Amino acid sequence: MIAIVDCGMGNHGSIQNMLLRIGVESIITTDIDVIKSAEKLILPGVGAFDKAMDNLHRIGIIPTLNEQVLEKKIPILGICLGMHLFSNNSEEGNTAGLGWIDAETVKFDFGSTNETFRIPHMGWNTIDVQQASSILDDIYDESRFYFVHSYHVRCQSSACVLATTEYGMKFHSAIIKDNIVGTQFHPEKSHKFGMKLLSNFLNS
């Protein structure tokens, strides 16, 4: 069973719809027992970093998530803000992240360029694959995905960078560490390539 962890923010309905289309039942939950029995976890999220972390603290599921992900190595996919939560901290707030991947979440900073890059980075953009992984089976450079975000993660080690994307600068648009995968883009809203990525995650 697939558990979509409800951090109180986000478009869980969209993810459940896409999983149904793939033919997989999922449950949107904050229940510790359900999370403990899940074969795979998805942590979605849209909104503010601190609010999401505060919600996870308040619900009291962080110890359970740590146990499942770090000790039992249950596969987890973080989407957008969900992926940001995997990092140590965010410029968006003061609350510490889950710290599963040595990375920080930072605001887009284009330095001094003449072009205007509006924030949020919103729309369809392509990825450059940085390392082979079964999660990217049949997904290639130039596959297009839907993005909407003002912050992005910056991994300390290139070993964790799965894909990069260009928007005024190159940023880490997908990250990986063992059983932990994160995407800045929204596979649940990215037509066939998104569906493929989610299937790959479910089949991994």
Added chain:
Amino acid sequence: MLSTRVIPCLLLSGSGLVKTVRFKYPVYLGDPRNVVKIFNEKEVDELIILDINATVEDHPIKFDLIREIVSEAFMPVAYGGGIRSVDDARKIIHLGVEKIVLNTHAVENPDFVSEVADVLGNQSVVVSIDVKRTFGGKYKIYTHGGRKKTKYNPADFAKLIADKGAGELAINSIDRDGTMSGYDLDLVELVTNAVNIPVIACGGAGKILDFAEAKKAGASAVAAGSLFVFQGKHRAVLISYPDQDSLKKTFNDS
């Protein structure tokens, strides 16, 4: 590279989809579930669905219909029409909708935009403004589906609403709606110069080249109705959407 979003804008009236001209004369297009399914198969960038009667007829939001429509939409969907409270907005997002579109209630109470953005995040809040040129040639914002004139001019209101936390602005020309005579580029430029958030140009698209013009005028995304639902001189209903290659060409050429 980030591509320019090309967005079919669909108008819900009762339980069917319609297309208007200058916000009037609605023509029935078909069942929204079927139409959205076709757009999904064509892999459109995004969809905007607006219930054009919800506010003027003061009827409740059709949550069940929205749920059915988006269950087969694997692209971002924005819904607008009759959203009066943060709770309405939250409920719609939970159905699997990415963005909510505020219009009349954002103009009547700009703080409402902040309230919604605080809960859902800025990126989920689109403010749509309907603009008409007055007899004096000045742009004014209208609400209630183009029926009610307000005191606001588009640039000032765009600034205000961006400060209130709107993540995106849709700028719709009532004069061009359904005419397929091209976007009001002056209006697009006026608004895109006023704010730093993405702006969706809307109203008047009649051919793919119009998209490039809107982009040149500063739009981050372009929306169209008639162009994607009608075919030929007699406006026969036929759902279409340009393929990605021709869109790429259109935007790169400009």
